[in-house]
Amino acid sequence: MRGKLAFLFTGMLVLVCGLIGRLMYINYTSSDKYKKIVLSQQSYDSSIIPFQRGDIVDTKGTVLATSVAVYNVILDCSIMTSDTKYVEPTIDALMECFPDIMNRDQLEDYAANSKDSKYIVLAKKLPYDQIQPFIEKQDDTDNNPNIKGVWFEKEYQREYPYHTLASSLIGFTASGNVGNSGLENYYNDTLNGINGREYGYLNSDNDFEKTVIDAKDGNTLVTTIDANIQSIVEEKIKEYNDMYTDNSREGAGSTNTGVLVMNPNNGEILAMANYPNFDLDNPRDLTPYYSQEQIDAMSDDENMDALNKLWQNYCITSTFEPGSVQKPFTIATGLDTGTVTDDMTFDCDGGEMFDGRIIGCVKRSGHGLETVRQALMNSCNDALMQMSYKIGIDNFVKYQSAYGFGLKTNIDLPGEANTSTLVYTLDNMKPVDLATNSFGQNYNTTMIQLGSAFCSLVNGGTYYQPHVVRKITDADGNTISTIDPTVVKETISSSTSDQIKDYMYSVVSEGTGKMAKLDGYSMGGKTGTAEKLPRGNGNYVVSFIGYVPQENPQLVIYVVVDEPNVDDQSHGAFAMNISREILKEVLPYLNIYPDEEQNGTNAEYGILGTDVTKKSAEAAAAAGQEAQNADVPQDENAGQ
Structure with missing residues (x-):
């Protein structure tokens, strides 16, 4: 019996060992095959x-x-x-x-x-x-x-x-x-x-x-955007364009209208808006600006071109000649280099002669003898050209670069225009180019370039990189990163900043910028009128850039109206009226209180500059002519 049990046990052990060996062999030689068979018999969900x-x-x-x-x-x-x-x-x-x-x-x-x-x-x-x-x-x-x-x-x-x-x-x-x-x-x-x-x-x-x-x-x-400020800005832009759309001329109130509101002390954008705009929930809808017949007649390429124009951010993608808003930069360059001083005077006789032709001042008969302050107040092209001779090409080009003209600001938005080929360099600037650049013609910039540079003029000379994002948080609200103000460079000295602000205060209180004045607030700024190419066609870009208050400015506003929808486009009143009406609501919202005696200055004006119930759009535009004619070049070759 013991022998039989031993034999049986040995046989079973041999069988088990053989089975194990066989399984090992199968696993080694055919595991993938059998895995596929097993997996094919199972139902997966993913x-x-x-x-x-x-x-x-x-x-x-x-x-x-x-x-x-x-x-x-x-x-x-x-x-x-x-x-x-x-x-x-x-x-x-x-x-x-x-x-x-x-x-x-x-x-x-x-x-x-x-x-x-x-x-x-x-x-x-x-x-x-x-x-x-x-x-x-x-x-x-x-x-x-x-x-x-x-x-x-x-x-x-x-x-x-x-x-x-x-x-x-x-x-x-x-x-x-x-x-x-x-x-x-x-x-x-x-x-x-x-x-x-x-x-x-x-x-x-x-x-x-x-x-x-x-x-x-x-x-x-x-x-950094404040939705309330943004909505005020867009409301005023729309109000302007809607009113001028009703004018006898066809088309909208302007080809483009852009507004920047910035904090000059850290580079933050509080509002950035342009007209036309579009519905983000239906971005391919062209019906607000084209009839259905016009849309149906468009080819695919024409439709896409129309959409791309609608989607562009005018404040950073479009380039233009800035006009007289350049003049504070030119004067600041002269003051900072010592080539222009406060006690200098300039005799405006109506223009300057270059190669047998006159680049005229806005006042053909001439402004006569002017101080630096008066030259800016009256927006005198002749005086600015004379200043440019003293400044010289080397200094002018150096400071234009310091202000950022011709350079991208690297704002955190896509599509910023490259203007490097649209400004003069030491190698190609001639005396006539220096003269025309001094009053803002014959070179191109963008709103964000000029707005950022202007902030440095009024904040003591510090150029901050503009930005529209303050911080990034995760889905739970935890801060991942903070975008701190970035100081890029120093453009001018603090004393030069104080001096140029003093001049720009006179521009708004007594000079060409009077219509931008908000009653009760100390402010400074500069108007601009640039004739577009080709010269002589009557197309202009008009603008106003300003700051509030005079001491320790807390806000900079820049308004550009590209081709206002009126027969005479050259009046800066359009931009000043928009700026004033925006500030009227934004400043109280920001708890920036009046710091001057209120005397009713511009109190009767609305977005058109006058009581719109009594005067037509053309009359309203003309109301600003007396204050603005100093900005309008009277020589069609002035910017060439």
């Missing part, structure tokens, strides 16, 4: 968990752009038709809960002819409250046990609560969370997150093994 793109908010937390959850209604026909008792109840539930979306004939066709389909999109981008009745019905298995095969795919849709507000600055997104322009484009990677995933498999015993990797939501941009 779905993407979408991330939520980060918000864009203003400086006080007002949401300017956000992503809201929406749901696609998905039909898994293979499940609905797996049992005939599921088909009718499921279709009935869909028709009951989505009567305006679903089509019974189409659903029955899916049930009959697409039985193996696992993914049929029945509806797209529905809000949760629209799908909630179906979810409740489907979850009520006691009363509705046979609703099968319908599920909801979550995604996010970009929405802009204020529609047109700061449209060119914010930008919009295309499908796939791709920023198309503005902050949406520049900070695309920051705003985007990382998709999560839910995956697993259903084995033969209906045990579901599931793993979830959560999505990582995008970060939030906290901007």
Whole structure:
């Protein structure tokens, strides 16, 4: 018996060892083959968990752009038709809960002819409250046990609560969370997150093994923009353009109108707006500016060109000759280099002669003998040209570069124009170019270039890099990074800054900028009128740039009106009126209080400069002519 037991045990041991050896052999030689067989017998489930793109908010937390959850209604026909008792109840539930979306004939066709389909999109981008009745019905298995095969795919849709507000600055997104322009484009990677995933498999015993990797939501941009200031600016721009659209000339109130509001002490942009603008929730809609007949007649390329013009941010992408707003920079250069001093005088006889032709002053008969202050107050081209001779080409070119003309500001927005080829250098500037550049003709800049440089003129000489994002936070509100003010360089001395501000105060209180004066506030600034190429066609860019208050300025405003819709475009009153009406509401909002005696200055003026109920648009424009004619070149070759 013992022998038999030993033999049996030995035999079983040999068999076990052989089985183990065989399994090891199979695993070594054929493991992939058998893994595929096992996997083919299991049912897998995998779905993407979408991330939520980060918000864009203003400086006080007002949401300017956000992503809201929406749901696609998905039909898994293979499940609905797996049992005939599921088909009718499921279709009935869909028709009951989505009567305006679903089509019974189409659903029955899916049930009959697409039985193996696992993914049929029945509806797209529905809000949760629209799908909630179906979810409740489907979850009520006691009363509705046979609703099968319908599920909801979550995604996010970009929405802009204020529609047109700061449209060119914010930008919009295309499908796939791709920023198309503005902050949406520049900070695309920051705003985007990382998709999560839910995956697993259903084995033969209906045990579901599931793993979830959560999505990582995008970060939030906290901007320097103040939505209240932005809305005031856009309201005044629209008011101006709407009024001048009603003028006898065809077209809008202007080709373009741009406004910058900046904090001169840190480079922050408080508002950046332009006309025309567009609805961020419907950015391809051209109907506010074109008739349907015009749109239908456009080719694809023409349609795209019209959209690109609509989407552009005029304040950073468009270049133009600045006109007389250049004059404070020229005088500051002279003061800072010592080539121009406060006690100098200049005899304006109506113009300067170059190669047999006269580049005229705005006053043909001449202003006579003028101090530096009076030259700026009267916007005298002749005096500025004479100053440029003293300054010299070397100094002028050096300071133009220091002010940033011809250089990108590197603002945190896409599409900033490159003006490096639109300014003169030491190698190509001639005396006539120096003369015309001194009063802002014959070179190009952008609003953001000139606005940023002007801030340095009035803040003591410090050039800050302009920016529109203050900090970046994660989805939970934790600060990831802070964009601190960046000092790029010193442009002029503090004493020069004080002197040029003193001159610009006289411009607004006594000179060509009187219509920009806001009653009760000390302020300075400069008007500008630049004749566009080709000269002699009557097309102008008019502007006003100013600051408030006179001592320790807290705000800089720059208004540009490109080709006002009037017969005589050359009056800076258009820009001054917009600036004054903006400041009238913005300054009290910012708790910047009147610091001078109120005497009713400009109190009767509105966006047109006069009582619009009594005077036409043309008369209103003419009301500023006496104060502004000092800015209008009377020689058609003045800028050539």
